[in-house]
Amino acid sequence: MxxxxxxxxxxxxxxxxxxxxxxxxxxxxxxxxxxxxxxxxxxxxxxxxxxxxxxxxxxxxxxxxxxxxxxxxxxxxxxxxIALCPEGRAVFPTLTVEENLQTGAMAGRRWQQRNSDAARVYGLLPRLGERQTQQAGTLSGGEQQQLALGRALMSAxxxxxxxxxxxxxxxxxxxxxxxxxxxxxxxxxxxxxxxxxxxxxxxxxxxxxxxxxxxxxxxxxxxxxxxxxxxxxxxxxxxxxxxx
Ligand SMILES: Nc1ncnc2c1ncn2[C@@H]1O[C@H](COP(=O)(O)OP(=O)(O)OP(=O)(O)O)[C@@H](O)[C@H]1O
Ligand SMILES: [Mg+2]
Structure with missing residues (x-):
């Protein structure tokens, strides 16, 4: 087994x-x-x-x-x-979408790969790609949830x-x-x-x-x-x- x-x-x-x-x-x-x-x-x-x-x-x-x-x-x-997408979204509201994803890269010690990881996440969640430079606090609820998921995925x-x-x-x-x-x-x-x-x-x-x-x-x-x-x-x- x-x-x-x-x-x-x-x-x-x-x-x-x-x-x-x-x-x-x-x-x-x-x-x-x-x-x-x-x-x-x-x-x-x-x-x-x-x-x-x-x-x-x-x-x-x-x-x-x-x-x-x-x-x-x-x-x-x-x-x-191991990565957690926590209850209640918990994105960083004053950081942009891109910066929120980067915090996921930091947590996973994947700073070198952060751009290719972000490209992979934008491929999975295209809405995030469209809003890369937008402050996370101004995203809709559904977009924030996708961002929380995307951030967890940044550590592969x-x-x-x-x-x-x-x-x-x-x-x-x-x-x-x-x-x-x-x-x-x-x-x-x-x-x-x-x-x-x-x-x-x-x-x-x-x-x-x-x-x-x-x-x-x-x-x-x-x-x-x-x-x-x-x-x-x-x-x-x-x-x-x-x-x-
Ligand atoms: N930080 C904390 N300090 C003290 N008690 C806590 C803490 N977090 C949760 N609890 C308590 O632990 C119990 C289980 O909480 P938990 O959050 O694991 O439930 P849950 O199954 O996720 O519920 P929900 O469906 O509402 O999210 C609850 O009675 C809650 O009040
Ligand atoms: Mg719960």
């Missing part, structure tokens, strides 16, 4: 010694694409932040390529090929973490972002996408449901059976709260 690109086992994590994720297991193979769904406050963002070294992991292991990354700084994790990640990329986007832009994630995945980058939009099931290979900081289920999209649909629904609406 090949070594998974990411393996999380028995992870407990949180903030200031308050545990919000308990005994979480998640494994992703190279080239894998898992979508994480779950209700507000379930611990999805905390799980992503734990992988980046931005939340406190108090128990368990996180391995990349079979080696623990727990003692690594966030910058070292970026350099080994092997493992891309995307936290609610579709939030607040028009359906046509959601489709564009999801199609882009599929293309990036097909080109070889493993992806974990936290999503509220169940349309992610059309592009992800597996779906994981997190409830109350614990993994409730993990299933292949191809086997997306009624059991998983029910638990995904319960994660959103609560038990018996389906409005179907």
């Amino acid at each position: 090949t070594t998974p690109i990411l393996s999380i086992r028995g992870m407990c994590a949180g903030y200031d010694n308050v545990s919000v994720v308990t005994d979480l297991d998640l494994e992703l193979s190279a080239g894998g694409f898992v979508a994480i769904v779950g209700s507000n406050g379930a611990g999805k963002t905390t799980t992503m932040r734990s992988i980046m070294g931005l939340a406190q992991v108090t128990q368990g292991v996180i391995e990349v390529d079979g080696k623990s990354i727990l003692s690594m700084r966030t910058s070292e994790r970026v350099q080994m090929g 990640p092997r493992l891309l973490l995307v936290d609610e990329a579709s939030l607040g986007l028009a359906p046509v832009i959601v489709d564009l972002v999801f199609d882009l994630l599929r293309d990036i995945n097909e080109a070889g980058t493993a992806i974990i996408a936290v999503e509220q939009n169940i349309g992610i099931a059309d592009v992800a290979k597996e779906i994981a449901v997190i409830e109350h900081g614990m993994m409730a289920s993990l299933d292949s999209v191809h086997g997306l059976g009624e059991g998983l649909r029910r638990s995904a629904r319960e994660a959103y609406f609560g038990t018996g709260g389906s409005n179907e």
Whole structure:
């Protein structure tokens, strides 16, 4: 069996010694694409932040390529090929589109390659190319989301973490972002996408449901059976709260 690109086992994590994720297991193979769904406050963002070294992991292991990354700084994790497109866009509003992308090149220690990396990102997200010199704070919401994604892609990640990329986007832009994630995945980058939009099931290979900081289920999209649909629904609406 090949070594998974990411393996999380028995992870407990949180903030200031308050545990919000308990005994979480998640494994992703190279080239894998898992979508994480779950209700507000379930611990999805905390799980992503734990992988980046931005939340406190108090128990368990996180391995990349079979080696623990727990003692690594966030910058070292970026350099080994992990990138996060954070929840809430978080672009630098007074910097231009081009300068925002350059911060991604700096984080990934790819300063020499920044121009070819930017050309690659503009190829994937042409709207950014049209707005290279515009201040990020004046971009539309959808454009800012594309910029946040583009910035994460500047470090040419092997493992891309995307936290609610579709939030607040028009359906046509959601489709564009999801199609882009599929293309990036097909080109070889493993992806974990936290999503509220169940349309992610059309592009992800597996779906994981997190409830109350614990993994409730993990299933292949191809086997997306009624059991998983029910638990995904319960994660959103609560038990018996389906409005179907
Ligand atoms: N920096 C922090 N300090 C203290 N508690 C935090 C912090 N960030 C998150 N929490 C708490 O941890 C719990 C899980 O939060 P998290 O952001 O991981 O949820 P989530 O599943 O991403 O939710 P959402 O769908 O609303 O984005 C919540 O109860 C939240 O209040
Ligand atoms: Mg979140």
